[in-house]
């Protein structure tokens with residue numbers, strides 16, 4: 286397994302936000318974590334990326350314990366997160382934002398290659414806008430930029446927190462197609478979504494989280510057929 290989360294609990298002050306969560310991610314898969322508002326999806330991703338240390342349990346990435354490491358150390362090991370709400374640097378250009386994603390890398394040639402062969406290939410809109418201030422991009426373009434920036438660290442595992450949130454149906458479709466393409470080229474992805482329909486269509490494996498607990502997991506195609514999932518997350 287590329288990533289193993291074992292029995293983690295994460296507290297904010299004294300309140301547990303997620304409890305005894307376990308999940309694993311096999312290399313080459315898209316794994317989705319679906320759940321309603323406040324269920325603990327972002328908290329789980331923050332624990333994996335090192336932004337919030339769990340109070341119990343362990344997290345292994347490529348076999349190595351990462352649950353006590355700082356976020357930049359985890360990033361250097363090959364894990365990149367696109368946070369909820371994108372968080373691009375609004376006063377910097379598109380190109381400057383993208384290069385920020387590569388700041389831990391040394392090889393300038395490789396960085397230039399990834400800019401062309403990974404980012405601009407999947408996001409041709411960004412190539413047309415390299416000099417534009419990131420804050421003036423549309424919501425969908427900012428999502429693309431945030432994803433492109435994460436890909437510039439050449440991650441083995443990409444964490445996406447609600448990439449479809451607030452986007453038009455057309456833009457959601459575009460983002461979904463890009464996630465599918467990136468995956469087809471070998472990227473392993475954890476996709477957090479409230480849009481369960483979209484997430485279950487993209488993923489191979491899925492986890493359902495409710496009030497801080499994983500209540501269901503399995504192959505995404507099985508969860509799509511599950512009556513409880515249909516009722517709660519797919520609109521009947």
Ligand SMILES: Nc1ncnc2c1ncn2[C@@H]1O[C@H](COP(=O)(O)OP(=O)(O)OP(=O)(O)O)[C@@H](O)[C@H]1O
Nearest residue numbers: 297302320321322323324325326327328329369479
């Ligand atoms: N910084 C924080 N301080 C205190 N409590 C927090 C903090 N962040 C999240 N929580 C609480 O932890 C729980 C899980 O929140 P989390 O953001 O992980 O949910 P989520 O599934 O990502 O929800 P959403 O779909 O709204 O993004 C919620 O009860 C939330 O109020």
Ligand SMILES: [Mg+2]
Nearest residue numbers: 326327328369
């Ligand atoms: Mg969230």
